[in-house]
Amino acid sequence: MPIPIKGRGIGRPDYSSPITIDVPTPKADRKVVKQTEYWAAGEISPAPAPGGPPAAWCVGKGFSVEDKYVPKGQRFRIYKFTVSVPAYITIEAGIGIEDMAGNITLLYWECGNQKVTIDFSYLRPFEEGTRPVYLLINYGDVQPDFVDWSVIGVVEWLE
C-alpha cells in the first residue's frame, strides 16, 4: 500500500511541484564575432610514476604552435578533455589556469580507472593572457609507458 506523502508545511518537501535549478552562467561582457574549433591530441611518455608527483603539461609554446598564452582579443573554452593510460589503474586528471606570472589556479580534478573525461561544465573560459595546464596523477601500482590525451574546444574572437 503506497504511503501518502503529505505536503509542505508539516515537515516534508512539496513533491508536487517541479524542481527548478538555476545554473549560474558567465555574463557575456564582450560580443563574440568569430568562433574557431581548437583540437589537440597527443601522447606523453612516460606516464607519471606511482606515488610520484603529477605530470603537468601544455601544448606547443603553451597555448598553440605560435602562442604562449591565449592571444589578446580571444578567449578559449574547453569542451572536453580526455586522458587515458594503457593499464587498468586509478588515475586522476586535473585542469588549471596559468597566467603570465606563472600563477596556477586549479579548476577541477576527476578520478577514474584507466580513463578520465572532464567536460566544460566544470570549467570556466580561459581569458587572454592565460593558458590551460593539464595534470595527471597515477594512483596505481604500475607506471604505464605513455599517456594518451586529447582536448577539444573553441577559440572565440571578441569584439
Added chain:
Amino acid sequence: MARVIGKGIWRIGEEENEINIVEVEIDLNKVNGVGVERLKHGSRK
C-alpha cells in the same frame, strides 16, 4: 627551456600542425584553487 615530454597534433580551424607537448614546471608557492594538496603530496599513497 621547457622539456618536451611528448608529441601530438594540434588544429585550429583548417590549420593543422604537429606539436610538442611540453612539461610545465610548477612553483608550488604560486598554486591555488581546488586540490592544491595533490600537487604538494602527489599520490595518496
